[in-house]
Amino acid sequence: MxxxxxxxxxxxxxxxxxxxxxxxxxxxxxEEDPAQKVQVWPEVTNEMKPWTRWWWMGSAVNESDLTYVLEDFAARGIGGVEIAPIYGAKGYEDQYIDFLSPRWMEILQFVVQKSNELGMEVDMTNGTGWPFGGPHITNDVAARRLIMQEYQVSAGQSEQPLILLNDQRRREYGAPLIAITAYGPNGEIELVTDYLNEENKLTWQPKSGTWDVIAAFNAHNRMLVKRAAPGGEGYTFDHLNAPALSHYLSRFDEVFEGRNPGLRCFFNDSYEVFGASWSYGFLDEFNSRRGYDLRHFFRELNGQGDTEIIARVKSDYRQTMSELLIQNFSSQWTAWANNKGAKTRNQSHGSPANLIDVYATVDIPEIETFGGEYFPIDGFFWDEDYVSPADHNPLFLKLAASAANITGKRLVSCETFTWVGEHFRVPLSQCKPEAEQVFLSGVNHIFYHGSTYSPQEAMWPGWLFYASVHFGPTNSFWPHVSGLNEYITRCQSILQQGTAANxxxxxxxxxxxxxxxxxxxxxxxxxxxxxxxxxxxxxxxxxxGxxxxxxxxxxxxxxxxxxxxxxxxxxxxxxxxxxxxxxxxxxxxxxxxxxxxxxxxxxxxxxxxxxxxxxxxxxxxxxxxxxxxxxxxxxxxxxxxxxxxxxxxxxxxxxxxxxxxxxxAGVERERFTDVGLKYLRRHSSEGLYYYLVNHTPDKIDAVIPVNFTAKHVIMLDPQTGDYGLIPANSSNGKSNLKIQARSGEAYFLLFTDKDVSDVPQWNYRKSLADEFIVDGEWEIEFFEGGPSLPESVKIGGLKPWTELGNAQMNKFSGTARYTINFNYEGKSHPEYLLDLGNVMHSARVILNGNDLGLVWSPPYIINVGEYLKDGENVLEIEVANLMANRIRNMDINNIEWQLFHEINFVNIRYRHFDASDWEVMPSGLEGPVKIIPQINIPARTPGDLVKDGKEEAELVFNFGSKQGNDGYYPVQASSLYNQVIGYGFDFGTKPLSSMDDSSRFFF
Missing domain, CATH: 3.40.50 (Rossmann fold)
Structure with missing residues (x-):
């Protein structure tokens, strides 16, 4: 240009x-003293682990079952719980515990102490269900609704209009008149409230003509707490009114008096006080803040008159509502919690307010995801007929983190996986890119949605919340959930470090x-x-980028x-x-x-x-x-x-x-997006971190210029915990890095000036063509799950157990072990990959008695080189399916399990849940299972940046003969290289151009 x-x-x-x-x-x-050794993976704290929303149905909990669940959570890698009391399970009414009763507070103290013993922490919803409300919310502090009624009054008319709220139910709750305003045919405006007599009749008349009259009422909103728990039922309170908040919190002041329960946070779910459009004192606040009398513009607020004036009045009205919500609710609620030694965690979305400002006033801003999103990852499970497509606006997902970054907050949380798919049909693999999507938006503190407390005596599937996903011991993926938990923990251990780098x-x-x-x-x-x-x-x-x-x-x-x-x-x-x-x-x-x-x-x-x-x-x-x-x-x-x-x-x-x-302005973008990578950047005391995610269907193998330099660059794999040094050829403030990422993989880069003498070299990988198919006679043994364990079976070729025509297997949900003895001859490479092919839906791999770990998301691969023998081998693959087939069988046989009050249990369309018409969900191992020899190439020289991965190259450029005998380096043809070839690699010689001026690769 x-x-x-x-x-x-x-x-x-x-x-x-x-x-x-x-x-x-x-x-x-x-910048650090180079003598200080780098800490590659931060030391894990409980906040770095995923937490879960923990629904207490009817608060019918007891110490024995609470201990069992908490110990299981801790063992699986859950870092904390958010207690959320809701409606109860049928048949257990005699065990319900009223919210905030002495027994409830005793249980709360027990949970906090037990969690702390297990290295966990506890948050608590500052109420039951949602939104905030309860039995102590009287009419004067309940959420309010503005209702405007229209009348006409003519000069000389004999009948005086009766000014009463037409909605009799709301009138019974009290609907005080705000004001009455009359509008003349020629633009006249007159306030006529004082002309209302004791019989609620308007005695005012215009001198001439017919006037429109609007009466505004401050009505009771009549919205009850949704999904309330025993002891928490009642009306929602007025979030715009400071005295109403004080009254709401007074109930907690009483029960927490003299107590220190040790809660980390009080939590507030998304603002869903539908129809709450007014508040006591709103008129005075509006007039004071906006500088004019709103009563004169009731007509415009009611949507009548000049459209521009209507829009301007409503803008002022919405701004006033935003300010009142922030000043009278979120700010004061946070001050109240802080005074009790706790923090606030708040979902601001849904508020009739500036969300960034609301997020900025609380301690931990929280967003949520709702519905499932399709990711074009190779092998991605997409249950097309059983998902509610997500409305994930990437810009919306950034609002909470933006507020946190500007106001210096370390944590940004997210209610994650809400309705990501139909009940019982969501695998762990579907959760991974959903989590990555919110990480990329700046979230670093994931809360699962969620886990329902269920007593051990409850019939399978136990107590369940009506909205998926179910993260609990009765889920058939539970034996493998630690794979997801460990991945999230590694990611959050870095994403919670330092501050954003935007x-x-x-x-x-x-x-x-x-x-x-x-x-x-x-x-x-x-x-x-x-x-x-x-x-x-x-x-x-x-x-x-x-x-x-x-x-x-x-x-x-x-x-x-x-x-x-x-x-x-x-x-x-x-x-x-x-x-x-x-x-x-x-x-x-x-x-x-x-x-x-x-x-x-x-x-x-x-x-x-x-x-x-x-x-x-x-x-x-x-x-x-x-x-x-x-x-x-x-x-x-x-x-x-x-x-x-x-x-x-x-x-x-x-x-x-x-x-x-x-x-x-000299502000550059990062080039990761040119090859399809998504990224996030954070700086910390260790240096600068990049989080890279490949959600494309393709393997990425490219050299990418990065807008930062340091003495060392470390590649970290959050899937496995592996890490190693990679070379970075730096010039002009950029580092050129070779990045390899299969479809579905994620990595971190750490730029650091610290001592890396203990850090090994990273190995770039190249798979060889001579794959070995593992097949022959397989044995399938069902060892965990139900409703019963099918008999073991031997099959001549690998296939899912649901393709064997066995009725017992078709209704089974749980884990089965696929075992095969195979002979591998000619082991000649140090590293081999085991590719499981299509897994339905997660697996643990055991080779020759060695537990190699979990494979739970694409790509379904795992390193086996150290344990693969030259000769006879025994491979065991423990595959867990989903809950769907067992639930299907129960509904076909009319086995009653939906035993919950209130909404009971619904499907993803919010209709009665019934799985009896489902097809059998494919389960097991489809394969093909392959052993792939792999060359690991230590990345030690600048030439390694572009010499490997020839299968990715489209063009070959000559970088001169001074680089050694092999002076030709294949590179992927893209606009990326048009911008970096000629100065970006800087190998000591200038590239030789064989292209003319018209080429887009002209140097």
Missing amino acids: SFFSGFKKHSNTKGYMLVFMAFWFLFSSC DILVYWPLFDTWQSEEGLEMMMAVHGSRRWLNLPKIQSLLDR YAFDFVSDSLLGTLTPQSNKLLTIDGQNAYSAIVVPKCHNMPLKTLKKLIRFAENGVPVIFENLPKDVPGLSNLEERRNIMRGLLNEFSEEVQSEGLTLKRSSRAEFILSDDPEIALAY
């Missing part, structure tokens, strides 16, 4: 220097969403987030411009630019902050300059101020795809393509 005169030119060299300086600034705190802030133009004439309160729910967070240019930045956080109008005020960057309050994060996507309405305060940032050298990038201010108060005055501020940016310089707007002190960068503007 060429730039006209007057542009701030950024050559490649200057761009690299800016990046180098930016990263030096960000990560200078990571380059860019993206402004969330929420007022463009709020300023809509549709609806009233606006709940920012998981479902439909693509409507209220629809930013295609920002999604493109994410897809292209830019690292960013979202920022709200309020949080902009917490940032400090320094050295051409924006620093967070704790100084741990420094952002190199701020991007403002398409935005029509922007508050003046926000625009002034952006101008101040630009005046201090921070690149401020707009897709377009704002056109207007939001809201209604002092509209023309604020518009004039905005025009004046923007008119100062009168100098304009243009080039292809880019416009600079300059004032005497600052510069705004405008572009329809933020990537062009970021390039001008």
